[in-house]
Amino acid sequence: MTDRDPGAFSRVRRTSARVRVGAIPALVGALLLAGLLIEVRADQRPLADHAVVLLYHHVSDDTPASTSVTPQRFEAHLDWLAAEGYAVRPLLELLDTLRAGEAVPERSVALTFDDAWVSVHETAAPLLAERGWPFTVFVNTDAVDAGEGPVMSWGQLRELAEAGAVLESHSASHGHLAGPADGESRADWIERVDADLARAVRRLEEETGRRPRAFAYPYGEDSTVLARRVARHHEFALVQRSGAIGPNSDFLALPRFPFATGFDGLDRLERAARSRPLPVSRAEPSPPGDGPREPLEQLVLSIDAGAYRADAVACYGASGRALALETLTEGPPLRLAIDVAGIDSAGRNKVNCTAPAADGSGDWFWYAYQWLRPPLR
Numbered sequence: 001m002t003d004r005d006p007g008a009f010s011r012v013r014r015t016s017a018r019v020r021v022g023a024i025p026a027l028v029g030a031l032l033l034a035g036l037l038i039e040v041r042a043d044q045r046p047l048a049d050h051a052v053v054l055l056y057h058h059v060s061d062d063t064p065a066s067t068s069v070t071p072q073r074f075e076a077h078l079d080w081l082a083a084e085g086y087a088v089r090p091l092l093e094l095l096d097t098l099r100a101g102e103a104v105p106e107r108s109v110a111l112t113f114d115d116a117w118v119s120v121h122e123t124a125a126p127l128l129a130e131r132g133w134p135f136t137v138f139v140n141t142d143a144v145d146a147g148e149g150p151v152m153s154w155g156q157l158r159e160l161a162e163a164g165a166v167l168e169s170h171s172a173s174h175g176h177l178a179g180p181a182d183g184e185s186r187a188d189w190i191e192r193v194d195a196d197l198a199r200a201v202r203r204l205e206e207e208t209g210r211r212p213r214a215f216a217y218p219y220g221e222d223s224t225v226l227a228r229r230v231a232r233h234h235e236f237a238l239v240q241r242s243g244a245i246g247p248n249s250d251f252l253a254l255p256r257f258p259f260a261t262g263f264d265g266l267d268r269l270e271r272a273a274r275s276r277p278l279p280v281s282r283a284e285p286s287p288p289g290d291g292p293r294e295p296l297e298q299l300v301l302s303i304d305a306g307a308y309r310a311d312a313v314a315c316y317g318a319s320g321r322a323l324a325l326e327t328l329t330e331g332p333p334l335r336l337a338i339d340v341a342g343i344d345s346a347g348r349n350k351v352n353c354t355a356p357a358a359d360g361s362g363d364w365f366w367y368a369y370q371w372l373r374p375p376l377r
Helices: 006-015 021-044 071-083 091-099 118-131 141-146 154-162 186-208 224-230 266-273
Strands: 052-056 108-114 136-139 166-169 214-216 236-238 275-277 280-286 298-303 314-317 325-329 334-339 347-356 364-373
Touching: 052 266, 071 118, 071 266, 091 108, 091 214, 108 118, 118 154, 136 154, 136 214, 141 186, 154 166, 154 186, 166 186, 186 224, 266 275, 280 364, 298 364, 334 347
Parallel strands: 052 108, 108 136, 136 166, 166 214, 214 236, 275 364
Antiparallel strands: 280 298, 298 334, 314 347, 325 334, 347 364
16 A cells, blocks of 8 residues: 555545534544645645646535535545545645646646535535545525525534635625626626625625635626626636636636536546646637627637647537537647537537547546527526
8 A cells, every 4th residue: 555545545434434514623633644645645646737626516315406416426426536546635726826837736636616505514525524625615695695595504604614615706696797687788787796796705704704716607607708807806717617727727717527417427527537628729709709699600719739639629519419620720729610500509508629638648638618698597
């Protein structure tokens, strides 16, 4: 056995009692050795120029499947990450390091949860505490203030923060913020968004004593114009589309791999964890637009040179349909025109582009592009 045999670690966990979240602060000393081993192992591993962020919402059997993973599946994800030697790192630490152009431990991942659902407190946090693994919760503060739905209370959120979780902003209202609503002027939209973002920051500071540094777009709906408003309050912003993060990523539109029932198999987890950022330097939608917009007909991507197979880039619509590609220039940069006419609908629309790693490792390079069609609902 090297630093820690994952099989032996799993066997120990199966014989231990579940940890109550209320007891997490008392476990800090007991987990210090485990945390130290994690740090040593991460420091000893080779370095990489990218990391992956995983996204969950509910961890429950009793919540909507479209935003849930079961406790059993979530625990299987944690077991797989441990068995495969992944380094679960604090989100902000990874983002600070990558933004600075510095390397991170190979196989680095961060775990995030949106919406502050109570199942994170009851189910996910104890499982993570057993391993001494960090995580981040993005909080939509109005829901917590009102006690709407199965959300955590401020007391429960503070309990997680005291145990080492990091609380960041998911807006106040969890509304559609990417652009003006139907009949809303641009000036009114800016006023609404600025007030919403500021209210969330204020409530998190009031309740936790810490100003949030990161933001997760509600519904994963981002836009360039919204990112400019977000940047007035936050250093980082994260979306809900697939891909890895590297030093050349847009740090106001950082990808995360979302998991929910039907899209939470271990095969998908492995593809996500082993992904690398496809180095797209420019995306040109035609017709041009930002925020909620008219139908998109074509997307041109400029992809810089990298360790991917340029002859094997493929792009897919959200349904999994392969999209027709035309090579405009072989580069570098490689310029590809993607025919996306007719594949969009109301709400979020995505194109995922992938390419296998040229080194034969089995890793995949990812890039996802999103556009929004009204009405957003």
